[in-house]
Amino acid sequence: MLRPTSRWTRVRASAGTSTVDAPEATAWIVLGGAGGATGEHVEAVELAADGSEIARTRLGAHALSSWVRDREGAAAPRWVWNDTPGWYAGLLADGVRVGRCHDLRLAHAILRDAVSVREAPSLRAAHEWDGAPAEPTAFDAAATLFSLEGDRSGFATGPPDGMDAALQEFERQRIAVARSDDPARLRLLIAAESAGALLAVEMRAAGLPWDAVAHDRLLTDQLGPRPVAGAVPRRMQEVAAEVRSALGDPAASLDSQPKLLRSLHRIGIPAESTSKWALAEYEHPVIAPLLEYRRLSRLYTANGWAWLDEWVHEGRFRPVYVPGGVVTGRWASSGGGALQLPRQLRSAVRADPGWKLVVADVAQLEPRVLAAMASDGALATAARGRDLYVGIVESGVVATRAEAKIALLGAMYGATTGDSARLLPRLRSAYPRAMALVDEAARVGDDGGVVSTWLGRSSPPPSASWHDVQAKASDVGSSRGDEDRARRWARDRGRFTRNFVVQGTAAEWALAWLADLRGRLAAMPLASEGDAAIRSGRVFARRPHLALFLHDEVIVHVPEPAAPAVADAVREAADAAAALLFGAFPIDFPLDVRIADTADKS
DNA sequence: TACTATCGCGCG
DNA sequence: AAAGCGCGCGATAGTA
Numbered sequence: 001m002l003r004p005t006s007r008w009t010r011v012r013a014s015a016g017t018s019t020v021d022a023p024e025a026t027a028w029i030v031l032g033g034a035g036g037a038t039g040e041h042v043e044a045v046e047l048a049a050d051g052s053e054i055a056r057t058r059l060g061a062h063a064l065s066s067w068v069r070d071r072e073g074a075a076a077p078r079w080v081w082n083d084t085p086g087w088y089a090g091l092l093a094d095g096v097r098v099g100r101c102h103d104l105r106l107a108h109a110i111l112r113d114a115v116s117v118r119e120a121p122s123l124r125a126a127h128e129w130d131g132a133p134a135e136p137t138a139f140d141a142a143a144t145l146f147s148l149e150g151d152r153s154g155f156a157t158g159p160p161d162g163m164d165a166a167l168q169e170f171e172r173q174r175i176a177v178a179r180s181d182d183p184a185r186l187r188l189l190i191a192a193e194s195a196g197a198l199l200a201v202e203m204r205a206a207g208l209p210w211d212a213v214a215h216d217r218l219l220t221d222q223l224g225p226r227p228v229a230g231a232v233p234r235r236m237q238e239v240a241a242e243v244r245s246a247l248g249d250p251a252a253s254l255d256s257q258p259k260l261l262r263s264l265h266r267i268g269i270p271a272e273s274t275s276k277w278a279l280a281e282y283e284h285p286v287i288a289p290l291l292e293y294r295r296l297s298r299l300y301t302a303n304g305w306a307w308l309d310e311w312v313h314e315g316r317f318r319p320v321y322v323p324g325g326v327v328t329g330r331w332a333s334s335g336g337g338a339l340q341l342p343r344q345l346r347s348a349v350r351a352d353p354g355w356k357l358v359v360a361d362v363a364q365l366e367p368r369v370l371a372a373m374a375s376d377g378a379l380a381t382a383a384r385g386r387d388l389y390v391g392i393v394e395s396g397v398v399a400t401r402a403e404a405k406i407a408l409l410g411a412m413y414g415a416t417t418g419d420s421a422r423l424l425p426r427l428r429s430a431y432p433r434a435m436a437l438v439d440e441a442a443r444v445g446d447d448g449g450v451v452s453t454w455l456g457r458s459s460p461p462p463s464a465s466w467h468d469v470q471a472k473a474s475d476v477g478s479s480r481g482d483e484d485r486a487r488r489w490a491r492d493r494g495r496f497t498r499n500f501v502v503q504g505t506a507a508e509w510a511l512a513w514l515a516d517l518r519g520r521l522a523a524m525p526l527a528s529e530g531d532a533a534i535r536s537g538r539v540f541a542r543r544p545h546l547a548l549f550l551h552d553e554v555i556v557h558v559p560e561p562a563a564p565a566v567a568d569a570v571r572e573a574a575d576a577a578a579a580l581l582f583g584a585f586p587i588d589f590p591l592d593v594r595i596a597d598t599a600d601k602s
Numbered sequence: 603t604a605c606t607a608t609c610g611c612g613c614g
Numbered sequence: 615a616a617a618g619c620g621c622g623c624g625a626t627a628g629t630a
Contacts, residue, residue: 256626257609275610277616298611301624326620330614337622340613365614366619406615413618420618499619503614551614551620 024048026055028102029071030080030170031087032163034058043163046077051174065094072098080104080170082159083133084197084323092205099522103194104169105129105159106324110189111173113458115450116181122172128160129169133322182456188580189455192508193324195515196331199546200321202518207316208547209357209557211350215308218348223296226305233300239293246286254293302337303345311336315352321549328504329457329511330551339550341599349548349555349599356563358544360570360593361553362510364388367408367434369506372578372587373454376433380587397430398423411438412502414495438498445497446490453504454581459497466493505581506552509589512577514549517556520569521545524562548599555599563595 027049034043042064046054059067068091071077079101081087091098108129111117123129160166177186220226224234232240244252247267253259260274269282276294279287311317317336325332333339341349351357362368367388371379382391392404403419407427410420411434428435441451445459448470452458466489472478473486526542544558544566558566574589 258627273609275616280616294611298624302611302622328620330620332621334622337613340611340622342612410618413620415618418615418617495618496620503620506614553614 024052024054026071026075026077028080028170029075029077030163030166031064032082032166033161034163044071045163045167046071046075047080051171065091065096068098069096072096076100078102080166082161082166082169084194085133085201086158086161088198088201089205092201097202097522098198099519100191101194101198102170102190103197104166104173105131105133106193106197107173107190108159108169109324110193110457111176111186113450113460114180114186114456115452115458116186116456117176118181119172119176119179123176126169126172128165131159133158180456185455188512189457189508192455192511192515193329195518196323196511199514199518199549200323200331203321203546203549204318206545206547206557207318208555209315209350209352209355210312210317211348212308212312212315214350215312215345215348216305218345219299219304219308223300223304233296236293236296236300239289239296242289243286243293246284246289254290255297299342299344303342307336317349326507327460328500329453329507330503331507331549338548341548341550343601346599346601351557351597354560356558356560356595356597357547357599358556358558358563358566358570358593358595359553359599360556360567360591361550362513362574362589362591365509365552365589366412366502366506368587368589369454369509370412370434370437370502371431372582372585373501373505374433374437375585376431376437377586379431379434380585384586384588385590392430395430397426411435412499414442414491414498416491438502441501442494442498445500446494448490448493449497451497451501453501453508455505455508457504457508459500459504462493509577509581510549510552512580513573513589514546514554516576516580517554517570517573518546520573521556521566524565524569567593567595 025048026046028047030045030047032043032045034041040061042059042061044057044059044067046056048054057067068079076099079087079098081101081104083105084101084103088098088101108123108126112120112123112130114120117123160169173190177183177190180186216226223236227233240254243254244250247263249263249266252263257274261271264271264274264286267284267286269279269284269286271278271282276291279291311319317338319336319338320334321338322332322334325334331339349357364383364387367379368383370376371383378395379388382388382395382397384391387401389401389404389408392398392408393401398404398407403423406420407423409415410418411424411427415421415424424435444451448462448467450458450461469482469486469489473483475482521544524544542559544556544562546554547557548555554570556566556570570593571591574591578587578589
């Protein structure tokens with residue numbers, strides 16, 4: 001079955017070792033296309049830890065999976081490839097899981113902009129690596145799922161796929177990291193980012209267990225029976241009739257913001273916007289049914305039957321996750337709105353029979369991260385072992401939990417008005433180090449500078465138009481309008497960089513948590529035969545697996561007997577992530593962990 | 603007809 | 615209560 005189509009060479013250990021013919025240990029295996037655009041062949045180059053080439057293998061694409069399985073088992077290398085989805089989806093479909101990788105595209109994006117990388121120009125010159133991720137083909141269980149031999153037209157965009165390009169870029173990156181100001185942190189960041197890339201593919205393959213019947217029941221309860229194509233659900237029609245009656249206009253349009261605004265003005269509601277918090281200002285019989293119409297309309301259009309048909313198949317919701325898709329390093333998603341899982345639909349997330357969900361989220365992740373980054377002992381003390389906002393209240397800084405929350409969020413987001421801004425001085429005196437950190441990040445951004453996260457991901461520099469606006473305001477003949485605009489843009493950017501350092505470092509903590517947890521789950525024993533409802537990827541049929549990641553929350557789908565052990569693993573992984581990022585600094589990350597049949601929030 | 607921009611909502 | 619960060623998505627309006 002496995003037929004490498006060319007040589008297998010092994011160089012002898014070169015240095016003065018006494019072991020005869022001992023091969024150097026394989027640290028990395030670089031995979032790249034070798035057959036031109038057809039993708040019929042793949043090359044694998046094994047590298048030692050010092051980057052020297054150990055072996056080169058040419059494979060038919062059909063033979064890749066079993067070869068990778070063998071080498072994974074023998075050498076546990078870090079797989080190096082241009083783009084994780086393009087390689088790993090096919091491997092997983094063949095039941096091959098790998099432990100570690102180095103995603104060249106994601107690493108390129110980090111290193112290219114990182115201020116700690118002095119040799120970034122050589123990376124910036126390699127524009128071909130700047131592209132978007134390759135789009136995975138649409139999931140279709142009946143088709144040749146994730147097949148490398150299948151239609152690759154879905155991969156039209158994406159980074160270079162040849163072996164030479166991969167080797168050159170990998171070399172550039174290794175040099176850039178080694179000569180950077182902080183190689184250890186960058187290596188950690190790239191490893192975490194790459195682990196996330198593996199996990200994103202794994203979670204898509206495994207899917208989030210979804211009870212379509214429960215979802216349909218929820219829709220029917222609220223909207224009425226599923227309407228025929230093009231019709232409006234019954235309950236929406238009824239509520240719309242109430243709204244139109246209150247508007248005194250049987251033909252009023254409720255879906256067009258400008259028309260609705262004019263209708264409201266006609267009946268004496270001088271709202272400037274039709275958003276629900278603007279409408280809540282007014283007391284009028286039209287408001288309640290209008291807000292109800294909006295709620296139902298949102299449910300119907302965003303997560304109604306059409307969504308269910310498109311995104312849920314064979315009991316699994318399979319969104320496309322986009323690791324590194326947000327400038328701060330957070331994940332984005334593409335399709336299905338995976339990162340907006342509406343609260344009211346959480347009850348449709350349901351474990352398979354004989355399985356459980358372990359649902360875990362971190363309380364107040366960002367302020368905890370801020371405390372650690374700033375080495376703010378007072379804030380860390382307020383956070384220790386309890387609700388951080390309660391800790392702030394108990395320290396006597398503010399009077400209520402709500403105030404503590406608003407004040408701290410305002411500090412991290414750059415609030416300038418309202419309760420939040422009013423409370424800021426109290427925070428500044430109680431937590432000077434934490435506040436100084438975010439204030440300094442804002443000042444740098446306001447000035448046009450670049451800020452970086454704890455592990456060294458840097459914010460993008462200001463755009464050319466941003467500089468233009470600033471330059472224009474300092475011209476001799478600048479107008480008041482020019483100056484106002486420049487100040488506004490500068491403050492906007494200051495708020496962005498203020499938040500960047502915190503949100504970005506929180507994303508790094510979350511990646512470290514995920515990566516550690518992924519390793520723990522992989523090391524757990526398989527469930528016994530026969531107790532699994534096999535619905536998807538064979539790799540996950542009998543094993544606890546991550547099913548959702550949502551910035552500061554994970555859902556693990558787990559055979560019931562293993563649930564308590566997995567709950568422990570989730571907590572241990574959080575402790576490990578804290579130690580990995582912040583060493584001995586005394587900050588903890590308490591989790592809310594539940595073992596349940598659904599993902600409902602209490 | 604196809605596109606982009608804006609609003610509004612909901613997620614962290 | 616609706617200021618201050620980051621997203622994705624659907625509907626509508628406006629433009630090419």
